[in-house]
Amino acid sequence: MKMRVVRAALLSLAMAGLAICGAAPGHAQMGQRVSATTIPTAQLIQPAELNKLLKGPASARPLVLQVGSHMLFEEAHIAGSEYAGPGATADGLNVLRARVKSLPHSKFIVIYCGCCPWTKCPNMGPAYQELHAMGFTRVKALYLADNFGADWVSQGYATTHGQ
Numbered sequence: 001m002k003m004r005v006v007r008a009a010l011l012s013l014a015m016a017g018l019a020i021c022g023a024a025p026g027h028a029q030m031g032q033r034v035s036a037t038t039i040p041t042a043q044l045i046q047p048a049e050l051n052k053l054l055k056g057p058a059s060a061r062p063l064v065l066q067v068g069s070h071m072l073f074e075e076a077h078i079a080g081s082e083y084a085g086p087g088a089t090a091d092g093l094n095v096l097r098a099r100v101k102s103l104p105h106s107k108f109i110v111i112y113c114g115c116c117p118w119t120k121c122p123n124m125g126p127a128y129q130e131l132h133a134m135g136f137t138r139v140k141a142l143y144l145a146d147n148f149g150a151d152w153v154s155q156g157y158a159t160t161h162g163q
Contacts, residue, residue: 114148
Protein backbone atom coordinates (compact mmCIF):
# COMPACT_ATOMS: atom_id res chain seq x y z
CA MET A 1 0.00 0.00 0.00
CA LYS A 2 2.82 2.41 0.93
CA MET A 3 4.52 1.76 -2.45
CA ARG A 4 1.30 2.74 -4.25
CA VAL A 5 1.22 6.05 -2.39
CA VAL A 6 4.89 6.71 -3.20
CA ARG A 7 4.35 5.80 -6.87
CA ALA A 8 1.29 8.05 -7.05
CA ALA A 9 3.25 10.93 -5.50
CA LEU A 10 6.14 10.41 -7.92
CA LEU A 11 3.77 10.30 -10.89
CA SER A 12 2.08 13.47 -9.70
CA LEU A 13 5.43 15.24 -9.32
CA ALA A 14 6.56 14.08 -12.75
CA MET A 15 3.36 15.29 -14.39
CA ALA A 16 3.61 18.66 -12.63
CA GLY A 17 7.22 18.98 -13.76
CA LEU A 18 6.38 18.21 -17.37
CA ALA A 19 3.61 20.81 -17.35
CA ILE A 20 5.97 23.40 -15.87
CA CYS A 21 8.83 22.67 -18.25
CA GLY A 22 6.48 22.73 -21.18
CA ALA A 23 5.83 26.38 -20.35
CA ALA A 24 9.52 27.29 -20.48
CA PRO A 25 9.59 29.05 -23.89
CA GLY A 26 7.36 31.84 -22.58
CA HIS A 27 10.09 33.39 -20.47
CA ALA A 28 12.69 33.22 -23.22
CA GLN A 29 11.07 36.40 -24.51
CA MET A 30 12.02 38.13 -21.26
CA GLY A 31 15.72 37.58 -21.96
CA GLN A 32 16.03 35.45 -18.81
CA ARG A 33 16.66 32.08 -20.49
CA VAL A 34 19.86 30.85 -18.85
CA SER A 35 20.46 27.11 -18.87
CA ALA A 36 21.14 25.18 -15.68
CA THR A 37 24.10 23.70 -17.54
CA THR A 38 25.88 27.08 -17.27
CA ILE A 39 26.28 26.57 -13.52
CA PRO A 40 29.89 25.52 -12.86
CA THR A 41 30.25 21.85 -11.90
CA ALA A 42 32.16 22.86 -8.76
CA GLN A 43 29.03 24.69 -7.58
CA LEU A 44 26.77 21.64 -7.81
CA ILE A 45 25.79 19.56 -4.79
CA GLN A 46 24.51 16.01 -5.11
CA PRO A 47 21.28 14.92 -3.36
CA ALA A 48 23.07 12.47 -1.02
CA GLU A 49 25.52 15.19 0.05
CA LEU A 50 22.75 17.70 0.78
CA ASN A 51 20.75 15.07 2.64
CA LYS A 52 23.78 14.38 4.84
CA LEU A 53 24.26 18.11 5.55
CA LEU A 54 20.60 18.50 6.50
CA LYS A 55 20.98 15.71 9.07
CA GLY A 56 24.09 17.30 10.56
CA PRO A 57 24.57 20.09 13.07
CA ALA A 58 22.27 23.09 12.60
CA SER A 59 25.28 25.40 12.32
CA ALA A 60 26.46 23.55 9.19
CA ARG A 61 23.07 23.43 7.44
CA PRO A 62 22.54 25.66 4.43
CA LEU A 63 19.52 27.80 3.71
CA VAL A 64 17.65 25.70 1.13
CA LEU A 65 15.54 27.61 -1.38
CA GLN A 66 13.23 26.11 -3.99
CA VAL A 67 13.37 28.31 -7.09
CA GLY A 68 10.85 26.43 -9.23
CA SER A 69 7.09 26.44 -9.47
CA HIS A 70 4.91 27.06 -6.45
CA MET A 71 2.71 24.16 -7.56
CA LEU A 72 5.68 21.79 -7.33
CA PHE A 73 6.64 23.21 -3.92
CA GLU A 74 3.09 22.68 -2.62
CA GLU A 75 3.08 19.09 -3.89
CA ALA A 76 6.34 18.19 -2.13
CA HIS A 77 9.58 19.89 -1.14
CA ILE A 78 12.77 19.30 0.79
CA ALA A 79 11.95 19.36 4.49
CA GLY A 80 12.90 22.76 5.88
CA SER A 81 13.27 24.43 2.49
CA GLU A 82 11.60 27.70 1.61
CA TYR A 83 9.86 28.76 -1.56
CA ALA A 84 11.72 31.60 -3.27
CA GLY A 85 9.84 32.11 -6.55
CA PRO A 86 10.50 30.66 -10.00
CA GLY A 87 13.94 31.69 -11.22
CA ALA A 88 12.73 31.89 -14.80
CA THR A 89 10.48 34.90 -14.18
CA ALA A 90 11.13 38.50 -13.21
CA ASP A 91 8.62 38.22 -10.36
CA GLY A 92 10.30 35.04 -9.13
CA LEU A 93 13.72 36.68 -9.13
CA ASN A 94 12.22 39.57 -7.16
CA VAL A 95 10.99 37.09 -4.53
CA LEU A 96 14.46 35.51 -4.41
CA ARG A 97 16.19 38.89 -4.06
CA ALA A 98 13.82 39.94 -1.27
CA ARG A 99 14.42 36.69 0.63
CA VAL A 100 18.22 36.95 0.63
CA LYS A 101 18.62 40.74 0.73
CA SER A 102 19.37 40.91 4.45
CA LEU A 103 21.69 37.89 4.54
CA PRO A 104 25.47 38.13 4.69
CA HIS A 105 27.08 37.33 1.34
CA SER A 106 28.93 34.47 3.01
CA LYS A 107 25.67 32.65 3.88
CA PHE A 108 25.63 29.03 2.65
CA ILE A 109 22.68 28.75 0.27
CA VAL A 110 21.49 25.76 -1.75
CA ILE A 111 18.97 26.32 -4.51
CA TYR A 112 16.94 23.64 -6.23
CA CYS A 113 14.07 23.19 -8.65
CA GLY A 114 13.54 19.65 -9.95
CA CYS A 115 10.72 20.51 -12.33
CA CYS A 116 12.24 18.50 -15.15
CA PRO A 117 15.58 17.12 -16.34
CA TRP A 118 18.55 19.31 -15.44
CA THR A 119 19.33 20.15 -19.07
CA LYS A 120 15.81 21.54 -19.58
CA CYS A 121 15.28 23.35 -16.27
CA PRO A 122 14.35 27.00 -16.90
CA ASN A 123 14.75 28.12 -13.27
CA MET A 124 18.16 27.12 -11.95
CA GLY A 125 20.40 29.11 -14.28
CA PRO A 126 18.72 32.49 -13.72
CA ALA A 127 18.42 31.97 -9.94
CA TYR A 128 22.08 30.95 -9.61
CA GLN A 129 23.18 33.85 -11.82
CA GLU A 130 21.15 36.32 -9.73
CA LEU A 131 22.60 35.16 -6.41
CA HIS A 132 26.10 35.27 -7.87
CA ALA A 133 25.50 38.79 -9.24
CA MET A 134 24.29 39.89 -5.79
CA GLY A 135 27.67 38.86 -4.36
CA PHE A 136 26.80 35.59 -2.61
CA THR A 137 29.93 33.46 -2.42
CA ARG A 138 28.63 30.17 -0.99
CA VAL A 139 25.84 29.18 -3.36
CA LYS A 140 25.38 25.58 -4.43
CA ALA A 141 22.86 24.24 -6.92
CA LEU A 142 21.26 20.90 -6.09
CA TYR A 143 21.88 18.67 -9.09
CA LEU A 144 18.65 16.81 -9.84
CA ALA A 145 19.45 14.98 -13.07
CA ASP A 146 15.91 13.81 -13.83
CA ASN A 147 13.49 15.62 -11.49
CA PHE A 148 12.67 16.13 -7.82
CA GLY A 149 10.52 13.01 -7.55
CA ALA A 150 13.09 10.65 -9.04
CA ASP A 151 16.24 12.18 -7.56
CA TRP A 152 15.03 13.19 -4.08
CA VAL A 153 11.65 11.77 -3.09
CA SER A 154 12.23 8.24 -4.40
CA GLN A 155 15.56 8.12 -2.55
CA GLY A 156 13.69 8.47 0.73
CA TYR A 157 15.24 11.83 1.62
CA ALA A 158 13.33 14.13 4.01
CA THR A 159 10.37 15.56 2.17
CA THR A 160 7.41 17.64 3.26
CA HIS A 161 4.15 17.26 1.39
CA GLY A 162 1.91 20.27 1.17
CA GLN A 163 2.82 23.66 2.52
